[in-house]
Amino acid sequence: MxxxxxxxxxxxxxxxxxxxxxxxxxxxxxxxxxxxxxxxxxxxxxxxxxGWFEVTKKKINIPKIPAGKKVKVLHLSDLHLSEVVSIKHIDQAFQKGMENSPDVCLLTGDFITSQPTDAQLLDLRNCLAQYSKKIPTFACLGNHDGGYWSGKNGGFQTDEKIRAVLKDARVRLLDNQQVSVLIKGVPLTITGLGDLWSKQCRPEKCLNKKSYATHLLLSHNPDAKDILRDYHWDLMLAGHTHGGQFRIPFVNFAPFAPVKDLSMTEGLHSSHGKPIFITRGVGNVYGVRINCRPEVSLLELVNS
CATH class of the missing domain: 1.20.5 (Single alpha-helices involved in coiled-coils or other helix-helix interfaces)
Structure with missing residues (x-):
């Protein structure tokens, strides 16, 4: 033991x-x-x-629209052609918009993200040309399209390549310029501003004259509203925010939207008594969106 x-x-x-x-x-x-x-x-x-598009439709009251008339606007922004946003994705946005028979197409900048290849730019040109021949198409530039901001952030030093793409595609670029057109019997004045971040926003060059026609203002960055309050326009269209690209569920807040005024990151708003519509855009950066789908915006302008 x-x-x-x-x-x-x-x-x-x-x-x-x-x-x-x-x-x-x-x-x-x-x-x-x-x-x-x-x-x-x-x-x-x-x-x-x-890649999951939402087609949004909104009726906007514009008192200058003649009684009994209406104008259907396809508003697209932030195409962001890049390695994470394909030309197929961009083409799909136009297809979905055109299915609703718009009268005019208005594009509010950021056609690219950084420095696409010549082949990619040719694809973009061909895509835009396919639809601009169907309806009048007007555009302004964004901060990614070349110039001061773009050159400091990995993009083109100038906007020459995007200007060439738009010209070849017969998209009318309005760079601190305005044009008067007749759409479906409705007289419109369309003004396009240079980009705010690119230090090219020059409203004094194109907004001094009061228009008796319905005045649509294209500005890539909605923050430009702060320098536009004393000018005349009837509806401002903008993009830039991507809707925040990430929105906190339930509270619907976009903490990372690239704007000073986080109360205006998507949808219809009023600034100094004037309406502003901000679309969430077609493309994105980084290839992701959370609770913030890409948007094809269809606006019906009426006198209600």
């Missing part, structure tokens, strides 16, 4: 170590899985949502 007294303390330590080695690895696996699965699902959804 052994006279040795078992060391229960050592035995217990051995059991704990054995258990921790056996079950610790399993726990580690499940903990890792609990992190990876939601991350992968969230990433997959945000990528999916970036």
């Amino acid at each position: 052994s006279s040795e007294v078992p060391d229960y303390h050592k035995e217990q330590i051995k059991k704990v170590k054995s258990a921790s080695g056996k079950y610790g690895r399993r726990d580690w696996f499940w903990n890792l899985l609990s992190i990876l699965v939601p991350t992968i699902l969230a990433g997959s959804y945000s990528w999916f949502e970036a």
